[in-house]
Amino acid sequence: MTTDFGYALLIPLIPLLMFLLLGLAGNQLKARLSGLLGTIGLGVVFVLSYYTAYKYFFATEKIAGAFSKITAFDMVWLRFSDSLHINMGILLDPISVMMLVVISTVSFMVHIYSLGYMKGEVGFERFYAFLSLFSFSMLGLVLANNIFQMYIFWELVGVSSFLLIGFYYQRPTAVLASKKAFIVTRFADLGFLIGILLLSFNTGTFDFSILCDPQGAAIATGSGAAFLGLSVMTWSLIFVFMGGAGKSAMFPLHIWLPDAMEGPTPVSALIHAATMVVAGVYLVARLFPVYIISAPDALVVVAYIGAFSSIFAAVIACTQTDIKRVLAYSTMSQIGLMMVGLGVSGYGGHEGLGYMASMFHLFTHAMFKALLFLGAGAIIHAVHSNHMTEMGGLRKYLPITHITFLIACLTIAGIPPFSAFFSKDEILVAAWHHDKLIFAVEYIVAGLTAFYMFRLYFNIFWGKETHYHHTPHEAPAVMTIPLIFLAFLSVFSGFIPFSKLVTTDGIPFEGHIDWSLALPSVFIGLVGIIIAMVMYKKETSLPDKVAATFKHGYKWAFNKFYMDEVYMFVTKKIIFAYISTPVAWFDRHIVDGSMNGISRLTNAFSFRIREFQSGQLQKYGFVFISGVLLLTFLMVYLWN
Amino acid sequence: MSLQIFSLMRHELLLIAVLLLILVAEIFWDPARKKNIRIFAVILFGIITLLGFLPVPEGSLFGEMYIVTPVRLMMKNILNIGVLIVLLQSITWLGKEKNSDKISEYFILLLSTLTGMSYMISSGHFLMLYLGLELATIPLAALAAFDRYSNNSAEAGIKLILSSALSSGILLYGLSMIYGTVGNLYFTEVAGLFTGSNLALLGFIFFFTGMAFKISIVPFHLWTADVYEGAPVNVTSYLSVISKGAALFIFIIVLFSVFPAISVVWQKMIYVLSILTMTIGNLFAIRQQNLKRFLAFSSISQAGYILLGVIGGNELGMASVVYYLLVYIFSNLGAFGVAIAISNASGKENIDDYNGLYKTNPGLSLIMMLALFSLAGIPPVAGFFGKFFLFTAAAEQGFFILVLIAILNTIISLYYYLLVIKAMFINKSENPIPPLKSDFPTRLALTLCVGGIVIVGFASIIFEYIRNMSFGV
Amino acid sequence: MEMNQIIFILFAAIIVVFSILTVTSRRILRAAVSLLFVLVSTAGLYFMLNFAFLAAVQLALYAGGIVVLIIFSILLTSHISQKMEAVDLKKSVFSALAVILGMILTITTILQFSFQATTAAAAEINMEVIGKAMLSYEVDGFVLPFELISVLLLAAMVAAIIIAKKGSPVSDAPNPDKP
């Protein structure tokens, strides 16, 4: 079976080669050429991915009605002990294949888009090298056949994100943002690592195929020992989720995501909207059988954190003025929704609706969020500003951008027949069946989402007529083509029969729309849109009034609930001022001081006893005699 | 006198012969050519040194008053090598005008002390030991006071002779008590009859301290620094190496062969004294500026380390002490050799004066560095091996704490040795000692030292050779 | 009390008293004379112990030689009537303390020891015996020490000469000592 998919190895390797080529020889190449090389490489990957998806879903025999898990490639990379060894492998199963499609699509689009967007930037080839590195890492991540490989690529993804956020390395804010992103996710990864340690020592394996087998020994063995009321398995999976939460910007580890918008916009589209940030969702999905069987408690945590993050982010998004930040919070909110989907899911057949819906939403979200970001990029490209206060009435200047952006906004608002309607609806259905509170939260979030997206939309494309220094003009074709392609996907991907493709146990089931829940959600979406239209379509004083009404709430939300301040407090105050500085002081003055003290003491003592060597013969004699007598007394009378 | 007696006693007899020859030369030689006596004496002594290595049977003479064993012979030979180096180093100094009228006296005094030491090492009776000790001390006082026009030299002389008189008085008192309790003073008989009675112990301890004075063990060491500083450099080097070495040799022989019955007692004493000796020696050495005084204290602490071999009380202990003395002779004479060369050329004796020496005199600096490293026990030079064996000897008896203290002390000593190295290699100087060209004897002496420092360690055959002839309690 | 005991006590008393005078008298010449008394009474003790030869040597070498040498050097280095300054109180107290403690220690140790009276017949001591022993190289012969002491005396002579000999100071190198 493996031979069929042997070529799949090329999928991550091509970007790696591109990275090495562009990274080592990039400055020798012409900028344009490196960009093209990178794009062509990704194009090949794109083709291969779609081919793989086709072959996997439609041309491969199912085993007992389920999609089989195919290990296309496997080699031992590092051996810890006989059972624990890190492999490098490629695992093809429904979700990884689906992710392949997502990543290659978005990545390819971003590559094309960047040819225009990044044109003339210093370090153009570096940009493409980093993009390739990212694509390699992300593909490696999703294709991982064991949790440790996933961790490895997880880290690599983190570092490429770091490099890309800090692409404008001479801009202090970019440097800070990249640092913050790396450190926060690193902290989360610490949890991931601890989770892996616990998990692997409980189950004795890294391998997903053993780990995630519902009937497998691994799951059965792991649920024994308990610590603080929860089983070790639960703890380990909570820790693993911590890693996922970091990468996916779940509260409270989300603080890096808005700042990450300092990176070039295509990067935001690729990494911080479509692919990397959903790695956390993917991680939970990947380990879903373990979660659901060994640690349902951990899944509750996932659900609640997801729900809280989604509403938290949605509230903040309503107040932000930087369009990329609005999108960033929106991303966080949507990912929260996906987490909810996983959290409320069951296992097997229709029970696994949440899981399926979550993956579905991941797919659609990738498309429309990438579209939103790329659209935002086109806008920024035209206006040279990120702030919606400096925009308005752009629909005249940027027609294609306008249309695609509108499509994306409608999609995210969950208006049928756009794709997100289907995926979001299924999550709500699953939530309804599982936990009414979460359902209620997500219901509100749906409204808020529609509101802030259309607030954005109206502010940019309608609203006040703004005078621009340079007349904005539509982006070049390399930038608009990806927009159109993604808009196309946003519109139609909702009709993909996900329940036939991606399910918890690999066995397809019939999905259908539950109109009793779908209609109210469409309704609340429309309400949100209408409110936004009222408030922002024409320039009015309404928004200020509303803001004044909810003065404190607005202020808190506008300041992102002061999470950045908390972060600064933890790093600057606690780590720097209260731990590191005292440690450094302690080291210099106490530890080293005691070493120096020994030498000082020796010197002082040596100075003290110099009187013995007085130069006086008779004193010498006195010491001599005393010595003799003392020695005699000691040896003859005391120690004998 | 049969040939056998001659061959057994050849060190001493030859020495006396040379001594008389020099006396005769002094009387009959043309005053204008007196300086040649230096060469004459050194060559004669070189011959003695070589002859000393001739194989010889063991034996005793004069009714066991004079004993020759391979290890005692080895000790004498080691001393001879050291003296040869000292004599070579003295040639330049003796050539100076202020010493022109006492060249042969220098040799007579020096060789007579060596005669005393040789007899002392071969002694089989405490009287011989005492006389040898005195013969090794009294002329030395004169040597210390050799420079008639220097206050320090005179002070050194008087301090040496008076304190040694005190110490030999105490030693004699102790001997008298041993005599009183045992009945005679032949080594073999004392060894058999010695009892652990209080009076005998008192006698032993008085005797012990008298020896400790010669080896400059703390607290009987206080004369050392002043005498070393005041005496002319060549005499200091002789004092610090040869005189101390000879005393150590007979000390260990007496302890091992005469007093094995109370080894527990003297091991305890040495335990305490060695810690005191190395620590105090080191603590004083830290602050010294005068190189001679510095080396004096360093040699005190060296004595402390050597006691670790003595405390071992076994074959290995003796071998390690003898071996270490050999190493110590080369190392210390190497250091002194450099100091002498510089003192002769510039009259400078302070460590500060050595600032920037490497720039102007790289050869001398390197030799000094090697010598100091050897003294500090840094591999791969011989001092490391020497110290290692000393520590091994003590460790074999289970004195691990003592070994630990000793090694920690070597760190202090490393500190001050490094200060000298720092002065030579790192410090900058406004007016460094100008490049100097030493004459042949000095070079030869330094070459011998360097050769010894480098080879004695690696060439395991030397240690094995000494080891094979050593004996323990 | 027998005669010899009285004589012994007399000698002992002289020795002790004059010993103390030797080390305490502030006039150095008087001290030297006290020393002479001590040495002479010691010779008397030797007589009592039947060591006439040694008593003679004591008188000749010690009393006659060394004391004269000492007095000679005193005359060379001090004025006859010169009184030394009184000894520093601290120094003398501490020294006395150490010495007294030492004395107690030694004497108690001596008294603890039970000396075995000898049964061996005393060897006859006359000049012939001494002379033979001095030149014998068998056990109990002392020819080797004798030889050694001759070297020592030679060396001491040379030593004394070169140190005491006067000469004009020659300086060919900067003198490192203080002036």
Place this chain on the structure above:
Amino acid sequence: MNNGIPLQYFLILASIMFFVGIYGFLTRRNLIGILMSVELILNSVNINFLAFNRYLYPDRLEGLFFSLFIIAVAAAEAAVAIAIIINIYRRFSTVNVEHVNEMRF
């Protein structure tokens, strides 16, 4: 001739003399005074040797000879010491031991 006088008397006498000599060594200011104290010390040792020889080991003459050699050594020592003292007097213009301390610490 010595019956009635225990050996210990001699030994005690010698001890007293010994320690008086040491006291002198420690307190005399005059270098020659110190030398005289040393003579006392040596003398006391001689008494010990001779007393032991006579009382305990009269069959051999070791004590006697030891004393004899001690006297000879003492003479040699005194000669050299006095030579040095005279030199000291020339250099320092004093024979006070407390002033002969140019080298210390």
Place this chain on the structure above:
Amino acid sequence: MNILSLLVLIPLLTIAGILFLKDTQKTRLVSAIGMGIQLIVAAVLVFMYLSERKAGNTDEMLFVRSYEWFKSLNIYYTVGVDGISVAMIALTSIVVIAGIFASWQVENLTREFFISLILLSSGVFGFFISLDLFTMFLFYEVAVIPMYLLIGIWGSGPKEYSAMKLTLMLMGGSALLLVGILGIYFNSAPGGGELSFNILEISKIQIPIEAQRFFFPLTFVGFGVLGALFPFHTWSPDGHASAPTAVSMLHAGVLMKLGGYGAFRVAMFLMPEAADEMAWIFIILTSVSVVYGAFGAIVQKDLKYINAYSSVSHCGLVLFAILMMNKTAMTGAILQMISHGLMTALFFALIGMIYGRTHTRLIHEMGGLMKVIPFLGVVYVIAGLASLGLPGLSGFVAEMTIFFGAFEHTDPFHRIATLVAVSSIVITAVYILRVVGTLLLGPIKNDHFNHLEDATWFERISTITLVVAVAAIGVAPYWLSTMIGDSMLPIVNKLLTANPF
């Protein structure tokens, strides 16, 4: 001639060659050639070792040669290698050649500099090939002492103070060590028979437990001082800060590894029972050291100090892993030594090169250097990433192996200690990013920096050598890890007899 002895001989011959030269240019060339040959020999050794193993030779040590030296004490000049020593030798030869190239521009007393440097390296090589405790100790000290001159003469800042402190503290360590070695020696034949200094022979017997209790801590701390065991690490910041580039490289890169290597080859291997009993003390110390070093590094201002504290942290991890006493963790320890050796050498090389250009090592005086010296900047970032354990570079492999090994202990004490140690990966990220951010990124702070020149050819050789090694281990750790792990088996088996946990 045994190939192992060649490793000691080549440096000595090189020194002899330098002694005959007057010309500084030729001195450099001869040094580079000599150490290049050394590198080749090391590579050949690796090859020979692997092929020998492949041929089925399962001896604990290969290429063993023994020459009698001090017979009466059973001191032999015994050499032999297993996978661990081979790996360390390879590491050393790489770092040394990089060090030679990094010190191409030493002007003052060039000959003496190279002689000391190569003498030091010969000590290190000798240490790694020795199987006899005596010769091992001898080489150990030979490696330590040239340090004094190297820092004292060619260093910067308070060099004399630092050199003295470093030398004395390290000698203090070796003092404890010597007592430990003597203790082992005299207990090497508890049932009577010949005493021995030979590690392999001693490992076959069991040293009495009372003796172990006394000598294990001495030996372990003795080596630990060199391995920067808290609280005996304070020589390291000052020493590294003052040392010239190549010396910092060699010292942090190789010499500190002597500590870890010795700690396990001598202290743990020969005295497993006591190690098992006392491990908890040192586990506390080392896990503290790991976090403490990292926190200490966060607020430092001087590049070298940052790196020195980082070394404390990383070397603490080495000792920590050794104390875990299982195959995985100890393999990880060796990997960490190699990895840290390479990347810290790289760091110090880069710091030296940057300092040579900017004449400051204070990070807040610099900024935006990436723009003007991109080559050095990129390499610095790579080194930093390796240091914070990025997959694909060596640090990750080592750290993960250690963490997994440490986690094999299931009791709470080991678990908590492990978690403490694991948390260092975040703190490491903090200080590495702080440095990278301040030093390389951001706007250029000082106009003078606009005219800086990027790396010269010898600097490129020096750094690229190290980067390649770091990356090679990171990308393909399997063979190295297996080579070390297989050699670890006999040691672990010995430990397991003591501690069947």
